[in-house]
Amino acid sequence: MGGIERIESADVRLVAGTKGLNKRKLIWAGLGVLAVVFFGTLPFYYDVHNGQYGVFFFNVFVYAIVAQGWNLIGGYTGQISLGQNAFFGIGAYTMALLWFNDVTKTGYYFDPVLMIASAVAPAIVAVLVGLPLLSRLRGDYFAFGTLGMGMIVTVLFINGGYFTGGAEGRMLVSKMPPDVVFNLRTHYWVAFLVAVLVTLVVYFLTSSRVGLALKAIREDEVAAASHGVNVLKYKVIAFAVGASTAGVAGSIYGYYLLQVTPSNVLTQNWLFYPILMVVLGGTGTILGPWVGAFLIYLLSWYGDQYFTGYSPILSGVVIILVMLFLPSGIMGLGQKVPDWGKRVRGSG
Amino acid sequence: MNEVGFFTRVSASFVTFSRRGFVKHKRLLLIGAALVVLALVAVSLAACGSDDTTTTTAPAESSDTTAPAESSDTTTAGAEMGDDIVIGAINSLTGSNVLTGQEEKWAQEKAVADINAKGGIKLADGKQHNVVLKFADDKSQPTEGAAAMEKLIKADGLKIVLSSNITPVNQAAAQVAEKYQAYFHITSSWTDEASPDGSFPGFIGGMDLKWATDMFESAGDSGLVAIGGAKALDPADAPTTFAVMTENTPDGVGFGDATKAGLEAQGWKVASYEKFVEGNKDFSSIILKFKQANVDAVVTLIAPSDGITFVKQMKEQNWSPKYLFGYKGFWPVDFYAALGDDANYISYDGFWSETLPFPYAKELGQAFQDDHDGNTSNSVGLYYAAAQILFTAIERAGSTDPGAVRDQVFNGSFPGTTMGDITYNDQGIADIPFLAFQWAPGGERVVLYPTEFATGKTVTFVPWDQR
Numbered sequence: 001m002g003g004i005e006r007i008e009s010a011d012v013r014l015v016a017g018t019k020g021l022n023k024r025k026l027i028w029a030g031l032g033v034l035a036v037v038f039f040g041t042l043p044f045y046y047d048v049h050n051g052q053y054g055v056f057f058f059n060v061f062v063y064a065i066v067a068q069g070w071n072l073i074g075g076y077t078g079q080i081s082l083g084q085n086a087f088f089g090i091g092a093y094t095m096a097l098l099w100f101n102d103v104t105k106t107g108y109y110f111d112p113v114l115m116i117a118s119a120v121a122p123a124i125v126a127v128l129v130g131l132p133l134l135s136r137l138r139g140d141y142f143a144f145g146t147l148g149m150g151m152i153v154t155v156l157f158i159n160g161g162y163f164t165g166g167a168e169g170r171m172l173v174s175k176m177p178p179d180v181v182f183n184l185r186t187h188y189w190v191a192f193l194v195a196v197l198v199t200l201v202v203y204f205l206t207s208s209r210v211g212l213a214l215k216a217i218r219e220d221e222v223a224a225a226s227h228g229v230n231v232l233k234y235k236v237i238a239f240a241v242g243a244s245t246a247g248v249a250g251s252i253y254g255y256y257l258l259q260v261t262p263s264n265v266l267t268q269n270w271l272f273y274p275i276l277m278v279v280l281g282g283t284g285t286i287l288g289p290w291v292g293a294f295l296i297y298l299l300s301w302y303g304d305q306y307f308t309g310y311s312p313i314l315s316g317v318v319i320i321l322v323m324l325f326l327p328s329g330i331m332g333l334g335q336k337v338p339d340w341g342k343r344v345r346g347s348g
Numbered sequence: 349m350n351e352v353g354f355f356t357r358v359s360a361s362f363v364t365f366s367r368r369g370f371v372k373h374k375r376l377l378l379i380g381a382a383l384v385v386l387a388l389v390a391v392s393l394a395a396c397g398s399d400d401t402t403t404t405t406a407p408a409e410s411s412d413t414t415a416p417a418e419s420s421d422t423t424t425a426g427a428e429m430g431d432d433i434v435i436g437a438i439n440s441l442t443g444s445n446v447l448t449g450q451e452e453k454w455a456q457e458k459a460v461a462d463i464n465a466k467g468g469i470k471l472a473d474g475k476q477h478n479v480v481l482k483f484a485d486d487k488s489q490p491t492e493g494a495a496a497m498e499k500l501i502k503a504d505g506l507k508i509v510l511s512s513n514i515t516p517v518n519q520a521a522a523q524v525a526e527k528y529q530a531y532f533h534i535t536s537s538w539t540d541e542a543s544p545d546g547s548f549p550g551f552i553g554g555m556d557l558k559w560a561t562d563m564f565e566s567a568g569d570s571g572l573v574a575i576g577g578a579k580a581l582d583p584a585d586a587p588t589t590f591a592v593m594t595e596n597t598p599d600g601v602g603f604g605d606a607t608k609a610g611l612e613a614q615g616w617k618v619a620s621y622e623k624f625v626e627g628n629k630d631f632s633s634i635i636l637k638f639k640q641a642n643v644d645a646v647v648t649l650i651a652p653s654d655g656i657t658f659v660k661q662m663k664e665q666n667w668s669p670k671y672l673f674g675y676k677g678f679w680p681v682d683f684y685a686a687l688g689d690d691a692n693y694i695s696y697d698g699f700w701s702e703t704l705p706f707p708y709a710k711e712l713g714q715a716f717q718d719d720h721d722g723n724t725s726n727s728v729g730l731y732y733a734a735a736q737i738l739f740t741a742i743e744r745a746g747s748t749d750p751g752a753v754r755d756q757v758f759n760g761s762f763p764g765t766t767m768g769d770i771t772y773n774d775q776g777i778a779d780i781p782f783l784a785f786q787w788a789p790g791g792e793r794v795v796l797y798p799t800e801f802a803t804g805k806t807v808t809f810v811p812w813d814q815r
Contacts, residue, residue, distance in 0.1 A: 259519060261490070
């Protein structure tokens with residue numbers, strides 16, 4: 001292909017892309033930019049360290065990261081993984097053990113090398129576990145397989161002796177550089193940045209040929225395979241990317257709590273809450289995990305304050321209502337309202 | 349596994365529904381959406397409008413508790429009343445630890461009702477101040493314990509907080525308290541320090557906390573209680589070969605490792621160390637191992653439901669060690685109710701007894717029985733004493749400044765509590781002795797150890813075929 005042909009080809013793609021940017025997408029993109037600007041600059045006009053909304057949004061971001069990862073596996077690929085807590089824990093432990101043993105010798109507090117390692121380690125485990133599980137198991141059986149993997153990982157860390165710190169895990173307070181004072185603002189920004197990055201990764205992944213393959217697998221594996229989609233390859237890719245996002249979230253939470261133990265980072269809270277968030281927000285949508293994380297944590301936060309001891313009931317009632325009347329999640333509402341509007345206009 | 353299977357299917361169904369949508373239910377969809385939006389708006393409005401308010405709990409009502417002082421300008425003694433002192437309290441209001449959480453909550457509310465009935469706490473301003481508690485639910489999870497501490501500090505503005513009663517939860521919450529210089533008054537969490545070589549990180553004592561204190565026992569020494577109970581057996585019946593059996597959880601393995609080491613350090617032979625999955629329904633292979641190893645004494649950390657299963661299978665296999673001692677799961681009233689006479693001669697740990705010769709112990713025990721259909725508790729005195737100590741520390745500090753209150757507890761002595769005289773060291777740790785109990789026929793709790801508080805001698809576990 002010559003140079004001109006390449007330019008013409010690029011122009012065609014550009015025109016096609018511009019046509020794709022319809023009004024609705026532009027509105028969403030605008031809202032997204034506004035949200036990023038708002039949350040990104042919040043620490044400049046609000047004391048996120050001492051104010052309650054700082055830690056509130058920090059937790060929302062961490063949950064949104066895990067939920068976005070599960071969304072890629074469960075929502076876009078249709079594979080129900082019940083092992084996200086294991087990947088969260090592996091990520092947290094990777095950061096903690098490398099930091100505790102001063103492997104990188106950087107002395108940094110938020111060491112980017114450790115955070116990248118926290119994403120890579122769970123991805124490797126996901127590939128090793130995913131190849132046999134995803135090639136042989138489907139549906140409920142795959143879900144049980146990942147659940148079993150989570151249990152195995154938990155027991156291994158509990159009984160890991162000196163290497164993992166055993167049941168007591170690793171205390172990281174003593175590893176804080178002496179000149180660093182804990183300030184939640186740093187954690188807020190890191191969690192927010194990673195949450196945005198993960199969202200962009202999932203967006204571009206699902207908008208690409210890979211995403212097309214994932215959606216095809218979700219709809220009908222056999223049909224996808226018959227059209228030349230390498231089903232196992234794409235399922236493993238989704239599983240590994242979902243695992244690495246959970247791992248990064250684990251390292252961020254570990255940096256926040258400065259105490260990584262099996263009961264903190266391998267608890268099934270990091271499995272069930274993110275799934276609920278995705279389902280509530282809308283499976284297979286980019287903003288669903290964000291909306292779900294915000295709503296579930298909002299219910300938990302204020303439910304605990306105003307209905308102390310009964311907040312799980314409040315969360316349960318809302319989840320039941322949404323599942324009954326909004327089976328596509330909150331994001332499904334956006335698609336339903338125009339339909340309703342058309343019907344009203346039509347009847348008028 | 350049934351719950352997991354159910355969840356898996358429900359998750360799968362959710363995803364399927366989400367993909368397909370419910371086209372048929374547009375009207376219901378709109379009603380549902382409206383309800384959700386209304387609920388969220390209500391929650392948000394309530395949240396926004398209540399930033400400066402504080403939710404308080406009603407003081408406990410009990411038969412022998414005087415009604416708490418009402419918010420008036422003066423007390424009956426004529427002292428001027430100041431604003432209420434609001435103290436945070438993290439508690440397992442939901443989740444697997446809720447039974448213990450309820451006992452702790454009862455004791456804390458009783459302590460508050462009693463101090464308020466006496467006119468409250470006098471501060472440096474010369475005024476008397478009533479105490480109110482603001483509870484936060486840890487949901488029996490460490491991550492939720494940390495979140496509960498965040499909420500109390502940031503949403504409620506509280507910087508003096510009473511603890512929950514599980515070590516991992518309190519460790520997580522303590523990390524948060526440390527960051528915001530809030531004083532965390534811990535009880536019921538292992539006090540162990542780190543080992544010199546760093547191989548064992550310790551529990552609360554190993555965290556080098558500047559803003560938390562802890563009144564409890566070390567996990568390493570907790571095994572001594574079981575040994576103390578064994579030593580109280582008739583020498584002719586004394587066991588020789590121990591087994592340690594524990595659930596394969598962080599708490600369980602921490603306990604199991606420490607207990608095994610403690611028993612061996614005392615010169616006892618530990619022939620078997622078994623870990624099992626929480627919720628285990630089949631202990632037959634473990635029992636068989638114990639038989640083969642000629643084990644005649646078992647020390648275990650086990651949940652009540654697992655403990656009931658274990659004892660029933662011991663009976664089915666007609667295996668009777670001379671001594672069976674259980675932590676965590678053998679002391680609840682429900683354990684005795686489920687097993688009936690089969691629970692007789694089983695020993696267990698506890699923190700307190702109404703038979704202890706300490707001020708107000710008998711009255712507190714009676715109040716608990718009055719409120720709980722005659723059931724007794726072997727823990728409420730500990731939680732009550734923790735609240736007593738905190739109130740005293742606040743009064744001594746003359747203010748509710750968390751640093752000033754903390755400084756009163758570090759190196760502080762607190763005589764006359766329901767746990768006796770309590771002294772904290774310079775690390776903010778107060779070690780208290782555990783008690784060993786045994787179920788006697790009829791469901792009576794007999795104190796075996798420490799010897800000076802014993803209300804009876806340990807009775808050898810009567811073999812099943814001789815009952």
